Amino acid sequence: MSKFLFAPFMMNLGESQRLSKLAKFLFEQGHEIHVIGERYYSFLFDNDAYVEHHCSEDKKIYSKSRYASFFSLSTDFNFLSEEEIESVCSIEREILRKEKFDAVITGYRLSIITSCRLEKTPLIWIISGATHINEIVQNAEGLLPKGKMKRGNSQLSAKFVEKLITSYSDNVKSWNNYLKKYQGSPFNNALELFSGDLNLVADYSLFYDFADDSCYKSIGPILIDRVGFCNHTEKGNEKILLSFGTSFKTSWVEEFLQTLPTNYQYVLTTCGEQLKIPGSHIEVVDFVDFEIISQDIKFAIIHGGQGTVYAMASQGIPFIGIPFFNEQFWNIKKFSEKKCAYLVKDSNSVNIQEVMNYFEQHYSMFKDNIVQLSRNIKCESEESLKKAEVEIEKFVRNREL
Numbered sequence: 513m514s515k516f517l518f519a520p521f522m523m524n525l526g527e528s529q530r531l532s533k534l535a536k537f538l539f540e541q542g543h544e545i546h547v548i549g550e551r552y553y554s555f556l557f558d559n560d561a562y563v564e565h566h567c568s569e570d571k572k573i574y575s576k577s578r579y580a581s582f583f584s585l586s587t588d589f590n591f592l593s594e595e596e597i598e599s600v601c602s603i604e605r606e607i608l609r610k611e612k613f614d615a616v617i618t619g620y621r622l623s624i625i626t627s628c629r630l631e632k633t634p635l636i637w638i639i640s641g642a643t644h645i646n647e648i649v650q651n652a653e654g655l656l657p658k659g660k661m662k663r664g665n666s667q668l669s670a671k672f673v674e675k676l677i678t679s680y681s682d683n684v685k686s687w688n689n690y691l692k693k694y695q696g697s698p699f700n701n702a703l704e705l706f707s708g709d710l711n712l713v714a715d716y717s718l719f720y721d722f723a724d725d726s727c728y729k730s731i732g733p734i735l736i737d738r739v740g741f742c743n744h745t746e747k748g749n750e751k752i753l754l755s756f757g758t759s760f761k762t763s764w765v766e767e768f769l770q771t772l773p774t775n776y777q778y779v780l781t782t783c784g785e786q787l788k789i790p791g792s793h794i795e796v797v798d799f800v801d802f803e804i805i806s807q808d809i810k811f812a813i814i815h816g817g818q819g820t821v822y823a824m825a826s827q828g829i830p831f832i833g834i835p836f837f838n839e840q841f842w843n844i845k846k847f848s849e850k851k852c853a854y855l856v857k858d859s860n861s862v863n864i865q866e867v868m869n870y871f872e873q874h875y876s877m878f879k880d881n882i883v884q885l886s887r888n889i890k891c892e893s894e895e896s897l898k899k900a901e902v903e904i905e906k907f908v909r910n911r912e913l
């Protein structure tokens with residue numbers, strides 16, 4: 513059996529929930545599970561048999577106040593000072609040297625990527641397919657001068673964009689300075705900060721196509737678990753679900769709530785955060801049980817995190833997506849291309865009344881398409897943890913050869 517360190521950004525509920533489910537599954541198969549990070553949600557990684565490792569820098573670096581820096585629409589990833597990188601990575605590297613894990617499994621704990629790179633510890637990401645270079649090239653028109661993406665010149669433009677992205681490293685300069693200080697190999701580009709030796713893509717397989725020899729492997733969605741979630745209390749007419757995960761800005765949500773038409777009833781998930789609510793038409797809960805809420809929800813307005821889009825899709829709930837950072841944008845776009853969802857491209861200038869009117873007018877189309885898609889997504893999700901274990905065990909065996 514193998515020895516794994518799970519290293520999520522604990523405050524990120526979707527990421528931590530996926531890794532917690534995988535840790536539980538691997539533990540049940542007999543593997544040794546270690547966890548690093550200050551647990552933010554008591555119902556995740558809740559197993560006394562896990563070995564916990566504490567990093568004294570986590571409360572400062574992987575905190576609520578720093579969350580917006582990690583998860584934003586910015587492509588500059590120099591959001592930690594070199595002193596902060598030094599302090600957190602020195603603790604992580606000591607743990608890696610001492611424990612000699614078969615692999616580290618992460619989501620968005622970026623310091624562990626750097627630590628693994630220096631200690632040559634095998635690294636596995638549980639990730640969205642949207643971070644693959646092919647997907648980023650397809651969604652990077654804005655990087656090019658106006659007119660470069662015209663039809664007929666798309667192949668040339670795509671190659672140009674790929675070269676531009678893969679040869680640019682100023683946006684990871686602070687990480688590279690640390691790597692160079694300890695004779696490590698610097699990141700050639702930001703994509704290397706967001707990829708591992710093995711990348712397990714927790715998405716619907718037909719959304720992405722990877723070569724057989726790629727280090728990206730589709731495993732299917734890992735759906736949000738019931739643990740720690742409650743059903744909302746009020747029953748009756750169909751409601752609109754408002755769910756912005758853990759990446760929302762309080763000020764934005766409070767302003768957005770003021771703009772919602774009051775002729776609807778809403779259920780707002782807050783993840784325990786305190787928000788100013790403008791009226792009784794909005795019911796507030798910390799969490800909802802996505803597995804049994806579909807009977808009460810007509811459609812949803814969400815942020816587009818990986819866990820939330822698949823929770824909606826698996827229950828056949830169409831949604832309006834308002835992304836707060838790039839991966840969310842790309843997640844929503846996949847469903848909007850299938851006409852299962854509506855993508856709001858700019859969260860700062862959305863006229864939600866107009867969007868909701870349009871969504872209502874085309875509701876039958878959105879609903880029918882997502883119900884049809886939900887069948888396949890549910891089937892894949894039932895096998896995703898097993899597929900992940902198969903890929904991980906194969907990866908570990910190959911490293912031992």
